[in-house]
Amino acid sequence: MGSEKNLKAVEEVRKLISIQSVTGNEKELAFYLEERFCSLGCRTDMFEAAPGRFNITAFFGGVESAKPGLLFHGHLDTVPAFKMQNPFIPEEIDGDIHGRGSVDQKGGIAAVIAAFEAVINSGATLEKPVAFIGVIDEESEHRGSMALKKMGIDADYAVVTEPTGLKLGIGCKGTAPIRIQVDGKAAHGCRPWLGINAIQIAMDIVRDILSEDLTECEIENIGTVKASWNLGKIEGGSAYNNVADSCSLWFDRRLVPGETQDQVKEQVSRIINNYRTESVQVTAEIARPDWNWEPIRERGLLPALTKSSSRIVDYMKKSHLKVENQGPLVFFTDGYQEMDFLVNDLGIESIQYGPGDSSLCHTVNEKLSISDLSRCTEVYMDLILSVCG
Numbered sequence: 564m565g566s567e568k569n570l571k572a573v574e575e576v577r578k579l580i581s582i583q584s585v586t587g588n589e590k591e592l593a594f595y596l597e598e599r600f601c602s603l604g605c606r607t608d609m610f611e612a613a614p615g616r617f618n619i620t621a622f623f624g625g626v627e628s629a630k631p632g633l634l635f636h637g638h639l640d641t642v643p644a645f646k647m648q649n650p651f652i653p654e655e656i657d658g659d660i661h662g663r664g665s666v667d668q669k670g671g672i673a674a675v676i677a678a679f680e681a682v683i684n685s686g687a688t689l690e691k692p693v694a695f696i697g698v699i700d701e702e703s704e705h706r707g708s709m710a711l712k713k714m715g716i717d718a719d720y721a722v723v724t725e726p727t728g729l730k731l732g733i734g735c736k737g738t739a740p741i742r743i744q745v746d747g748k749a750a751h752g753c754r755p756w757l758g759i760n761a762i763q764i765a766m767d768i769v770r771d772i773l774s775e776d777l778t779e780c781e782i783e784n785i786g787t788v789k790a791s792w793n794l795g796k797i798e799g800g801s802a803y804n805n806v807a808d809s810c811s812l813w814f815d816r817r818l819v820p821g822e823t824q825d826q827v828k829e830q831v832s833r834i835i836n837n838y839r840t841e842s843v844q845v846t847a848e849i850a851r852p853d854w855n856w857e858p859i860r861e862r863g864l865l866p867a868l869t870k871s872s873s874r875i876v877d878y879m880k881k882s883h884l885k886v887e888n889q890g891p892l893v894f895f896t897d898g899y900q901e902m903d904f905l906v907n908d909l910g911i912e913s914i915q916y917g918p919g920d921s922s923l924c925h926t927v928n929e930k931l932s933i934s935d936l937s938r939c940t941e942v943y944m945d946l947i948l949s950v951c952g
């Protein structure tokens with residue numbers, strides 16, 4: 564039965580890749596998944612999380628109105644094809660499936676479908692429902708997961724199905740994208756004393772920000788994790804022989820558990836206040852080039868952590884051990900994950916666990932290991948039976 568189930572997961576991920584779902588264009592995939600889960604006998608629902616863009620939920624087992632014991636979370640959207648060759652024609656080469664979305668993260672969704680199907684076909688009765696939610700817009704403004712609260716989503720535990728190479732993620736950093744704008748006064752470069760050089764002021768601000776102490780957080784069984792600043796982009800000046808009257812700094816500030824976006828904003832305000840004068844304007848705001856939607860700028864993307872003593876961590880360790888004959892590596896990621904919304908908005912103890920190598924996400928060489936996909940399907944199946952059976 565193992566191999567038949569694995570074949571289903573491979574077939575499934577091929578189908579998912581072939582339905583293009585670049586951010587903003589998730590509709591066709593949402594409708595396909597709704598039909599697919601229906602055909603398995605699941606109860607399904609759609610929710611319009613942004614105009615014409617739908618989250619999809621599927622449930623089976625237990626009593627219909629009961630709170631699910633376990634919720635799988637996956638995102639429907641992918642980044643654009645960029646320079647990828649044949650991004651939407653899945654191709655199998657040397658044990659990998661190539662295609663846009665293969666690893667990020669249609670593999671995780673395919674494993675969920677195949678695991679659901681295997682559990683249903685096994686005839687096992689589930690005491691509690693198991694659920695899947697597919698969300699839109701993970702790669703941009705997170706409108707899909709922002710809607711989870713409004714949708715009334717709840718569960719005892721959740722698994723984010725993003726790729727981890729079958730390692731067990733218990734938490735993630737948050738991210739605060741910050742733009743600092745400095746406005747000075749233009750002048751000819753031969754008489755710089757007549758102007759106010761915005762680039763030079765911006766450089767002082769950068770130095771002050773980068774010399775601040777970084778928040779640290781001690782995570783049980785993992786160690787110390789540290790906040791970080793990255794100055795990703797600078798825009799400013801008009802010509803080498805002009806005094807620059809404007810400079811923008813784009814920072815990516817990563818937050819550790821316990822930190823909030825407001826604390827970071829206060830820290831930045833304190834620094835830039837030292838540079839404000841009657842003739843120098845300095846402003847800071849939460850901003851990202853692809854963010855136009857106010858609610859996400861207000862809420863921010865927060866760090867999340869599930870205690871390593873949580874039962875879901877224990878369940879996952881056991882299911883992984885059964886399939887792999889050894890326990891999983893447990894980690895905390897420097898990256899950001901939507902487990903933020905599950906943990907911080909819904910209060911669900913959540914972990915991250917999925918097939919594939921996350922370093923291939925968004926690359927032109929995006930591919931998914933078939934072996935990972937098969938083993939992940941087995942682990943999910945065992946987890947469903949352990950948590951909900």
Ligand SMILES: [Zn+2]
Pocket residue numbers: 638667668701725
């Ligand atoms: Zn992803």
